[in-house]
Amino acid sequence: MQSQDVAPRPARASGTVVDVEQAEAALVEHYPRLVRLAYLVLPPGLGRNRRVLTAHALTQRALPRGRASASMIPAQATGRDGDPGYSFVRLRVLRAALEAGLPLKRLAWPKRSQLPPLLPQVWGLRLFPRSGGADDLALDQRLSTLSGPARAAYVLRGLEKLSEDGVRKVLGAAGVADPAAAVREAARVPAQHALLDSPVFDPCALQVRPTDLMRRRQHTKAALVAAAAVAVCGALLALPSGGWGPDGAAAPSWARNPAALAALDPAKVTKVPAGAWQTSARTDFSVWPARGDLTGDKALLRRALAVWARPGESVQVSATPGTPSGAPAGPPQLLYAGQVDSARVVIFYDGLRVARYAEPKTDTNRAALDFARVDAASGAEAEAVVLDRADGNVRYLTAPWVTKAAERDLLKPSAGAMDLDPTDGTTAPLASPAQHSGSCASWNVLQLTDGSGTRLLTDLGELVPAHLTVGRPGAPREASGAAAQRTWSPFACSLAAVRSQGVRSVNAWEYARQPLPDGSGAAAWVCTRAETWRGGGTRVLAQFHTPGGAYGAVAAKAENVAACGAKDPPVLAGVLWKSARGAWYLLAAGSGDTASIGATGGVNGSVRGHLLAVRTKRGAQAGLRGTLADGRAISGLR
Known part of the structure; x- marks a missing residue:
């Protein structure tokens, strides 16, 4: 400039x-x-x-x-x-x-x-x-x-x-x-x-990272530097075989306390036996066995643990919102260590987070480190972790109890599913919707089957895919059935709005179906609510879909609200709609427990019940107010 x-x-x-x-x-x-x-x-x-x-x-x-x-x-x-x-x-x-x-x-x-x-x-x-x-x-x-x-x-x-x-x-x-x-x-x-x-x-x-620890210590007094060097040498002499070797892409460290050493010792990493999940009542990451062809490579595990504790300048670190990226408090559990495409990949679990370490096969001095929060994950939420992304595709590691994995296009509910042939829990690559930019012509999801049923998960650009459900909040159902997939189909592309937000699950609830004033059929009102792993940051969209339309339209959206959720299911939203004859209407719909709806501002109209249709003009500005069957007031989603 x-x-x-x-x-x-x-x-x-x-x-x-x-x-x-x-x-x-x-x-x-x-x-x-x-x-x-x-x-x-x-x-x-x-x-x-x-x-x-x-x-x-x-x-x-x-x-x-x-x-x-x-x-x-x-x-x-x-x-x-x-x-x-x-x-x-x-x-x-x-x-x-x-x-x-x-x-x-x-x-x-x-x-x-x-x-x-x-x-x-x-x-x-x-x-x-x-x-x-x-x-x-x-x-x-x-x-x-x-x-x-x-x-x-x-x-x-x-x-x-x-x-x-x-x-x-x-x-x-x-x-x-x-x-x-x-x-x-x-x-x-x-x-x-x-x-x-x-x-x-x-x-x-x-996000917070330390500065160059080595340079900071070089600027201290010579006596402190000498004392630190003596402490490091003494700690190294106490290690078996004189140490664990080079730290790859990890930053230099002078810290050698026993707790930190235990967390970085590859020999102390927890490896769950292969059949432990069959006798356990738990269905979470804690019963996943250690898989992959490099689980015995201590040098690789040591580099992964060292980078986790001290990521150097060459390490690309990412974490879902609300996920701490600090070192493990103790030896973590190993979920996977193996070669995937052109990289060596290690996946750990520490009870709160899943951490994925990846390094090129030809260069141990560069690495990527990804974190995802998975506390209290169970069932569908603990059935898949991203192993690798390459060329717009994603490959997963699935839970040991998963018997079948397939790819399905959510925009085409009548189309079949393509088998991903998992080998030792590792799926074939499938096209990732997280890489979409511009038009949305497909939305591929992961379909997993186990002894309890079939469920759908979607990649939102994070380490753990989000669980898709349908139905009234508080009692959602799996989205794997034909009717559930038809409910999701017009609204699948709206999932792009919650990429990289730490989403745990997304529920789609068709809360109303409204006859259109021109007699051209009935429109569906669907509320989609994305819940996050951190609790806050929920995103709610009220969407409107007319007969024959390929995609739904977002009528209203809100963040961090109870509406459309298990604690407060009622929802109310409206949209300006133009009929085939060119007439404009304010259409509004509330959930089934809405007793009345009224329009305020630039449009006047009211109705007893949960559906409102008022003739208006293009560009009209209106507010919505409603009353629930129990007498409680409700306003339009915003």
Whole structure:
């Protein structure tokens, strides 16, 4: 980025006046969004750790100092939801983020935003956002090729939902010399604006890793270094055969306490006997036997354990949301160790998590480490783990009690299932829906059969697939039957909305069927609820499907609500629908225990019962309110 990309700050224009209290209120209310904006605009060359800290620093410095009010540029008088305070703070954050990317000049004092922030600081740790999918990584790489103003234009268009004219005005107010050129440059990147809300770009939801421990210790006093070296040598002498060999991709370690050594000793890894599951009442990972052709390779197990405890700079680490990625508290259980395609793979279980270690066959100094939370997993939730992903395909390791594994397209419920011929629990590869981008022409799921029945699992880009069910919350059924698959078919592609969210199970419940006003048949109202391993973060979609349509339409969505769940099943949602004759209607449906529904706002209408159809016009804005049979009020899902 060249220095001429950002012009000198414009002279302050008269306009709306924002006092400090109003700006502070906007900053507090929208802090996560402002930090995300700063993080996306800052140059990627800073590195993720410094970008995170700089984004927080710039946002926290956005409040004016030493004055009671601040004048705003008239074109920026309305910001998010019409709040001029938010617009003022956003402009200061954006201007500082653009200045931070300018090169330093030899004969000029650097601007404050160009210097590493003094605060906030976290000593001894590196902070960076969560890992994401292939689409998130591709977008991040494309944004890194843009200039600072073009990145800002893309973010303002996608994250702030501004028009092109609005983007040009904000960039001009921030000091960009040629806003129109920045908008044109940003337009060269595909408009994947929904990805900007991904956890990958959230500097408020962070992962923590240690900094270079070796370098930190080299900067301590010589006496402390010598003492640490003596302690390490003494501990190494106490190990059998003088140690376990090189640590591969693991970071250096000076810690040699007995508990840590026990957790890293490949000889102490738990290996469950092959037939233990047959005599146990449990159906979870604790009774999985150790499988694979490398379970006796102590060098491989030692490298896997060392990388788990101390992932080095070359290790790619990912974890589902809410999953700790620290070292095991004690010797874990070995589920698998073997060669899969072009990699050696080791899978451990420690009672809370499944950890997957993979290294190339030709290079033990590079590795990948993935974590998934599986506490209290049982039955279908403990029947499969991802072994490998390659060329858009995924291969699974299945539970020892699984008798048959097959692949099925959820979009084609009448089609048959293709046998995956599992060998010692290892399936043949199947096409993964987690790799879909763009159109959704198929959604392949894993169909597993054991002595108790058949169930469906779907890959959502994580280590453990999600369990699919159907039926009223609190009493769901397996989605493997023909009727259940027909229920799921129009809504399968909506599963893409919960990729990489740590999803444990997804239930689809057809809570209403509504005759259409033009007599063209009946539409189905289906609520899909994704439960996560961490408890929070649930996502609920109310979807609407008309006869003959291939896909359902999302009518309403919400997060972290009880609606459509076991604790509070009732749900109410509405949609604007256009008939074949061009007439517009507000259609709304509640679950069967809804006694009445009324429309408010731009549409007036009410009905006794759980189905509402009101003639209206295109673009009408309406709210919904309902009453349950027990007299409790219910509002539309949001």
